[in-house]
Amino acid sequence: MKRILIAVAGLLVCASSMLAQDQSADTSKLSEDLIYSVNRTPEHTFDTARAVEVITIDDLWRKSGLTLADILVDEAGFIKYRTNQYSSAGLLRGLIGKQVLILIDGVKVNNALYGDTPNMDLIDLSQVERIEIVRGVVSVLGTESLGGAINIITRKGPPGDKVFGGTLTTRYSSAADVFSTPVQVYGQAGKVRYAASLNYLKAGDTEGGEDVGVQRFTDFNQKAANFNVQYLLSADKTFSFAYHGVQIDDAKAFSNLLNNSSIHNLQIPNRFQLGSLAYQDLTSRGWSDSLKVTAYWNQQETGSENISAATPNRETKVLNRDRMLGLNLEMGSFAGKSQHFVYGVDYAKDTIVSSTSDTDLTTDVVTYRRGTYTDGAQYSSIGVYVQDHFSISKWLTASAGLRYGTFKTEGSEVLPVIGAVSLDSTKSGATGSLNMIVHVTPTLNIIGNVMRGFRAPNLQDISRFSQSSSNIEVPATRAEGEQVTSYEAGVKYQNRFLSGSAFYFTNDLSNLLIVSNSTYNGMSFNDANKNGVKDAGEANFRENLNIGNAQIKGWEANVRLRPTQWAQVWANMTHSTATTDDVLKAALVQRVPPPFGSAGVRFSANHMARQPWAEVVGTFTDSYDVDGVELSPSFTEYKVRAGASLTQRFRVMAAVENLTDQKYLSRFTTVYWPGRRFVISTEYRF
Amino acid sequence: MKLSNRFSKRIAIALLAGTALITGSAQAASYKIIVNNSVSVSSLSKKAASDFFLKKTTKWENGTAVMPVDQLDSSNTREGFSKAVHGKTAAAVKSYWNQQIFSGRDVPPVEKKSDAEVLSFVRSNAGAIGYVSDAASVEGVRVVTIN
Numbered sequence: 001m002k003r004i005l006i007a008v009a010g011l012l013v014c015a016s017s018m019l020a021q022d023q024s025a026d027t028s029k030l031s032e033d034l035i036y037s038v039n040r041t042p043e044h045t046f047d048t049a050r051a052v053e054v055i056t057i058d059d060l061w062r063k064s065g066l067t068l069a070d071i072l073v074d075e076a077g078f079i080k081y082r083t084n085q086y087s088s089a090g091l092l093r094g095l096i097g098k099q100v101l102i103l104i105d106g107v108k109v110n111n112a113l114y115g116d117t118p119n120m121d122l123i124d125l126s127q128v129e130r131i132e133i134v135r136g137v138v139s140v141l142g143t144e145s146l147g148g149a150i151n152i153i154t155r156k157g158p159p160g161d162k163v164f165g166g167t168l169t170t171r172y173s174s175a176a177d178v179f180s181t182p183v184q185v186y187g188q189a190g191k192v193r194y195a196a197s198l199n200y201l202k203a204g205d206t207e208g209g210e211d212v213g214v215q216r217f218t219d220f221n222q223k224a225a226n227f228n229v230q231y232l233l234s235a236d237k238t239f240s241f242a243y244h245g246v247q248i249d250d251a252k253a254f255s256n257l258l259n260n261s262s263i264h265n266l267q268i269p270n271r272f273q274l275g276s277l278a279y280q281d282l283t284s285r286g287w288s289d290s291l292k293v294t295a296y297w298n299q300q301e302t303g304s305e306n307i308s309a310a311t312p313n314r315e316t317k318v319l320n321r322d323r324m325l326g327l328n329l330e331m332g333s334f335a336g337k338s339q340h341f342v343y344g345v346d347y348a349k350d351t352i353v354s355s356t357s358d359t360d361l362t363t364d365v366v367t368y369r370r371g372t373y374t375d376g377a378q379y380s381s382i383g384v385y386v387q388d389h390f391s392i393s394k395w396l397t398a399s400a401g402l403r404y405g406t407f408k409t410e411g412s413e414v415l416p417v418i419g420a421v422s423l424d425s426t427k428s429g430a431t432g433s434l435n436m437i438v439h440v441t442p443t444l445n446i447i448g449n450v451m452r453g454f455r456a457p458n459l460q461d462i463s464r465f466s467q468s469s470s471n472i473e474v475p476a477t478r479a480e481g482e483q484v485t486s487y488e489a490g491v492k493y494q495n496r497f498l499s500g501s502a503f504y505f506t507n508d509l510s511n512l513l514i515v516s517n518s519t520y521n522g523m524s525f526n527d528a529n530k531n532g533v534k535d536a537g538e539a540n541f542r543e544n545l546n547i548g549n550a551q552i553k554g555w556e557a558n559v560r561l562r563p564t565q566w567a568q569v570w571a572n573m574t575h576s577t578a579t580t581d582d583v584l585k586a587a588l589v590q591r592v593p594p595p596f597g598s599a600g601v602r603f604s605a606n607h608m609a610r611q612p613w614a615e616v617v618g619t620f621t622d623s624y625d626v627d628g629v630e631l632s633p634s635f636t637e638y639k640v641r642a643g644a645s646l647t648q649r650f651r652v653m654a655a656v657e658n659l660t661d662q663k664y665l666s667r668f669t670t671v672y673w674p675g676r677r678f679v680i681s682t683e684y685r686f
Numbered sequence: 687m688k689l690s691n692r693f694s695k696r697i698a699i700a701l702l703a704g705t706a707l708i709t710g711s712a713q714a715a716s717y718k719i720i721v722n723n724s725v726s727v728s729s730l731s732k733k734a735a736s737d738f739f740l741k742k743t744t745k746w747e748n749g750t751a752v753m754p755v756d757q758l759d760s761s762n763t764r765e766g767f768s769k770a771v772h773g774k775t776a777a778a779v780k781s782y783w784n785q786q787i788f789s790g791r792d793v794p795p796v797e798k799k800s801d802a803e804v805l806s807f808v809r810s811n812a813g814a815i816g817y818v819s820d821a822a823s824v825e826g827v828r829v830v831t832i833n
Contacts, residue, residue, distance in 0.1 A: 030787045042784035156790030193790070230790075235742040238789060280789060282782055289778055290785060334778040391777075 032056045036106065037132045037151040039387050039399055040140050040342045041332060046494045049399060049435030049447045050138075051077065051503040051556060055131040062615065062641060064171060064653055064681040066178055066201075067121040068131070068152070074598040074619055076572035077135045077148075077556040081668040085176075085206055085218035086251045086270075087119030089668065092135050093507060094552040094576055094592040095147025099455060099482070101138065103151040104244060107276050107296045110144045111322040112350035112379035112459040117668055120150075122246045122272035122300070124224035126169065126182030126197045129155045135556065136486050136505060137453035139401040139431040140342070140387045146453045146484050146509075154242065156228055157193035158186040171681045175658075175674030176218070177204035196227035208672030210663035217254030218671055223247055236282040245273040253304065255670060264307040269319070271301045290332035298324040313361045320372050321353040322459075336390075343386040350379040352411075352459055370413070374463040374475070377411030377423055381456070395439050402432045407456035407481075415465055417526055421475050423463055429454035429481045443495045447503075449488040456481045461513055461544050469539060474520050476513070476544035484509045500559035512548025517541070550580035552592055566605050573597035591667075594622035594632075611651075614642035624667065635664040635673070649686065655679040716820040717767045720805070720827040724750065724812040729831045736772050738815050740782070741792055750813040754795040755804055763801070763819045771832070 034042040038050045045052055053075045065071040069080040069088035079091045092100050098114040104123065135148040142149075158165055164187035171180045180201035187194060201222040205214045228242040248270040256262035276296040282289070303319040330344030354371030383405035391397050411423040433451040440446055457479040466473045490503035517524065520541040525534045554576025562568045578592040597620055604613035616638065623634040638660060643653030661676040719735060721727060725746055730738075737743040739754045746752060757764040759776045768776040783794035798804045801822040808814040809826045818824065 030793050031790075034784055034788055036788060041781060042788035043781075153788075232791070235740065235792075238791065280785075282785055284772075284774060284778075284782075289774070289782070332781070334774060334781070337775055338777040340777070340781060 051135040053133040076558040079593045083117045089117040092148035099146040101145035101149040113322045127226035137451035139433040155195040175677035176206040191232045193230045199224040209661045209675030212672045217257045220251040221249045247271045266305045269301040288331045294328045315359045324350045339390040346383040352377045374411040445492045447490040451486040453484040502557040507552045511546040514548045518543035571599035594624040596621040612644040719830045722814045753814040755816040
């Protein structure tokens with residue numbers, strides 16, 4: 001990571017000496033109305049059959065969020081859970097973590113160790129140009145998209161015809177004295193276009209609302225480096241290389257420190273790196289109109305350092321590393337007047353390093369033992385897909401997609417109590433979708449969709465092993481894929497003054513993996529003394545089993561009214577309910593969010609030189625109760641934001657968030673939501 | 687797995703049905719390519735014309751910047767022009783431009799709603815090139831033939 005930071009810093013310095021020869025138009029504005037993630041090809045959002053949201057580069061500035069989840073939090077259908085002070089997980093249609101596909105420029109981030117609440121915030125926002133959200137199964141993107149997909153599109157080059165430029169941004173938030181300083185440069189020289197950024201973020205202890213006060217040991221630091229270089233071989237052919245890296249330092253398991261169960265605790269390493277090489281060719285051939293080859297390397301590391309108060313002479317370090325190598329080959333072909341096929345093949349292979357080491361602090365002797373997962377385990381997948389988008393008539397457009405994947409796990413080890421375990425297995429499954437749009441008028445589309453999703457168990461599902469006095473969780477070698485069948489009906493409307501969409505969906509989920517009591521070698525407990533009877537101190541066996549079935553229904557609606565050029569009002573609302581068997585109540589139904597939504601009004605005067613704007617946004621989440629027990633209280637947050645360009649090169653935005661200083665602890669959360677906070681961002685363009 | 691297979695079969699059938707659908711071909715109108723009078727070209731090859739409209743060639747021989755102008759993608763003239771010059775449908779050309787926009791490379795030519803607007807644009811911009819329907823009056827611009 002250090003070498004990468006140095007390399008990007010070098011690029012930032014050297015870039016300024018590059019000369020200009022080429023010109024490029026401003027594609028950023030035009031791309032705001034396009035979405036890639038529905039059919040794996042850019043198309044207009046209004047003309048897609050799916051429930052989608054696009055967050056533009058202007059939205060990113062106005063929201064001035066610290067994390068990806070901060071940016072998405074006001075969007076229809078998306079709810080954010082802060083899993084701790086430095087990470088969040090996002091929920092779409094009742095599904096979270098490994099059941100929501102996250103991509104950067106179409107390259108998947110979900111690895112074989114993605115669990116229920118992976119940190120979706122390990123993405124530096126300073127290089128992001130736009131974010132696409134598709135709710136519901138996206139068959140052609142990958143099998144993890146049971147709840148939906150979030151695709152983060154990064155900046156590729158300079159805006160407009162700029163030869164060289166950049167931005168120096170600062171952001172401060174008072175809730176945790178968060179300060180970040182992204183520096184970005186971009187430019188073009190001859191056939192080369194580039195964009196690169198460095199970011200350093202320092203966060204103090206988070207202060208909650210009302211009487212919560214400062215939450216000790218919640219401080220952390222984060223550093224990030226990004227670059228994207230395009231080599232323009234010709235007007236049709238582009239070769240590109242991109243790197244995105246984020247590292248979190250000094251994060252702590254603060255509850256262990258607060259209750260004095262740990263003398264020392266750091267949640268390190270916590271690192272995400274993604275490198276990709278891509279070749280795109282839009283030359284028209286008889287058999288293909290586009291060709292794209294992408295190779296990528298994705299390495300994610302998590303771990304901890306801990307000295308327990310009970311054993312002050314022993315430091316325990318845990319390291320879990322997933323290194324994924326992937327390759328995608330994709331082509332597009334037109335047939336007839338408007339039939340567009342996109343088809344391709346995906347390959348990915350994950351290799352796991354997982355270990356725990358104990359260091360005797362008096363003798364410095366290190367002993368190694370099993371990590372969280374099976375060390376050396378491998379997970380590989382091959383998927384083939386085809387998507388066909390076609391106009392049946394002037395009134396009716398359809399798209400159908402099919403993806404078939406094979407997933408292979410390999411690994412073995414000898415575990416305490418249960419002995420030799422082999423993870424070797426091969427699973428396969430299909431996902432698909434059929435979407436229809438009736439173009440009732442040029443401004444009104446009525447939509448009907450049916451989708452089938454499949455998610456093969458990953459290594460996080462099958463290779464976990466833990467042992468306590470009451471339970472032994474054994475590796476889930478019998479686990480099969482989770483499935484969902486979705487039906488969706490919707491309407492989209494768009495004219496000059498009014499736009500909006502409403503979708504009703506029903507998801508029938510089956511074979512969901514739930515950790516439950518199980519049997520091993522015919523026994524439900526570890527019969528240590530071999531007497532056939534469960535005695536005190538003999539632990540129960542537990543295992544991740546395909547025993548969950550549920551139905552999640554709901555609707556999502558959003559509307560935006562632009563009565564004049566300088567004012568707009570918007571609102572969105574999401575409501576879902578779930579019915580399930582008892583075994584899932586704790587694991588799944590609790591994830592189904594209570595009704596939530598947001599509304600806002602914005603005034604902007606883009607025709608004025610200083611382009612002033614101001615907005616008020618309210619976000620509401622209802623309380624969540626299961627069987628009369630309140631799992632989380634209701635929460636309403638108001639935000640007031642305003643900004644302007646003070647000169648041609650310098651702009652500023654300021655905000656007061658959580659205006660009423662509400663106290664809120666959402667589910668899956670151990671840290672209170674930040675209380676009333678002042679946010680200020682400045683951007684200097686050079 | 688049974689349900690999965692059944693569903694996959696349905697989707698595969700839908701894909702095949704989609705493939706088999708021959709969409710009604712709209713009347714592809716004939717067209718004339720026109721350039722600004724400052725451009726001293728009287729004929730172009732199909733490839734050269736296509737390259738101008740796809741912005742693969744950005745300058746005329748005399749160094750003037752090429753300013754292509756398209757008609758709306760719903761126009762029959764555009765459909766006829768696209769098939770004849772680009773060798774692909776207007777939808778395929780639109781998809782090409784969407785991919786160029788999306789990859790941050792370039793934006794499509796400006797679009798005009800009618801022959802009259804295209805003519806006005808070509809007349810008033812040095813280096814401009816456009817196309818209009820065969821029936822359009824082409825005073826004040828030069829007509830270019832495709833060979």
